[in-house]
Amino acid sequence: MPVISKYAVMGNPVSHSLSPRIHQMFAQQCDIALEYSAIEVAEDAFLSAVTQFRDEGGKGLNITVPFKQQAWQLADHRSSRAELAGAVNTLKFDEEESIYGDNTDGIGMLRDITGNLAKQVGGAKILVIGAGGAVRGVLGPLLEMQPSLLHIANRTSAKARDLAVVFGKFGPCTASGLDELGGVSYDIVINGTAASLQGEVPDLPVKIFNHETLAYDMMYSKEPTPFMRWASENGVTHCSDGLGMLVEQAAESFYIWHGIKPDTKPVLQALR
């Protein structure tokens, strides 16, 4: 009997997570036997849940809201992209008892935008809306592609400015409040706020769009997100949710655990 390795995603809520399906599809594709479950963890029980999972033979975890910062603290060593993101979405339990933490969200979004959606990031003018944990995770990989400008705009402008100070050393990074936008249009507009979760759209001027803009929401849902609907109502023809990002970040986690890069296209197709 082959030994079946155990993996899981931990979060709260997590019952609707697509990660178990995605990882099973990757595993089938690569002929790997694994178990991948979704574990809902009480807000104050993250550390004990990880310890229990590991004691029961778990090999790795994906971590989602609200535990990414706690996972960052828990990791004994981290990739440089996780270090910069201040958050970890992938834990790997090494043989020698140590815990490795990585963050695959940024590279996942980048692969979705440049690969699946065929939009160039190098040289592009990018607007990122929001300044929370989700945004912090994607700024490093975006700047690595050398956009001509990356502007961060947030409802609370001070938080955007703080991020621009931290990330300004990696490329041309500026910041403002939402109410200061308007004079410039962007090649890519990324919604990294939690507004879609509340069925809302950040208060934005339509002048941020031109007829070539990709409007990208890091959230995903069965229906187009409120941000995507608002963008299309205002003439944007190229809109995407973050389902591709979810699949691509999962593929990178799969690679960290198993050393094989799965083909994401059929998996994304199956989920759509």
Ligand code: ATR
């Ligand atoms: P996450 O870890 O998902 O990024 P977070 O750190 O709480 O969550 O950050 C949420 C982000 O969404 C913030 O940038 C927040 O703006 P503020 O910093 O001004 O609070 C943004 N956000 C949430 N709801 C919003 C709304 N209705 N309109 C605009 N921005 C919103």
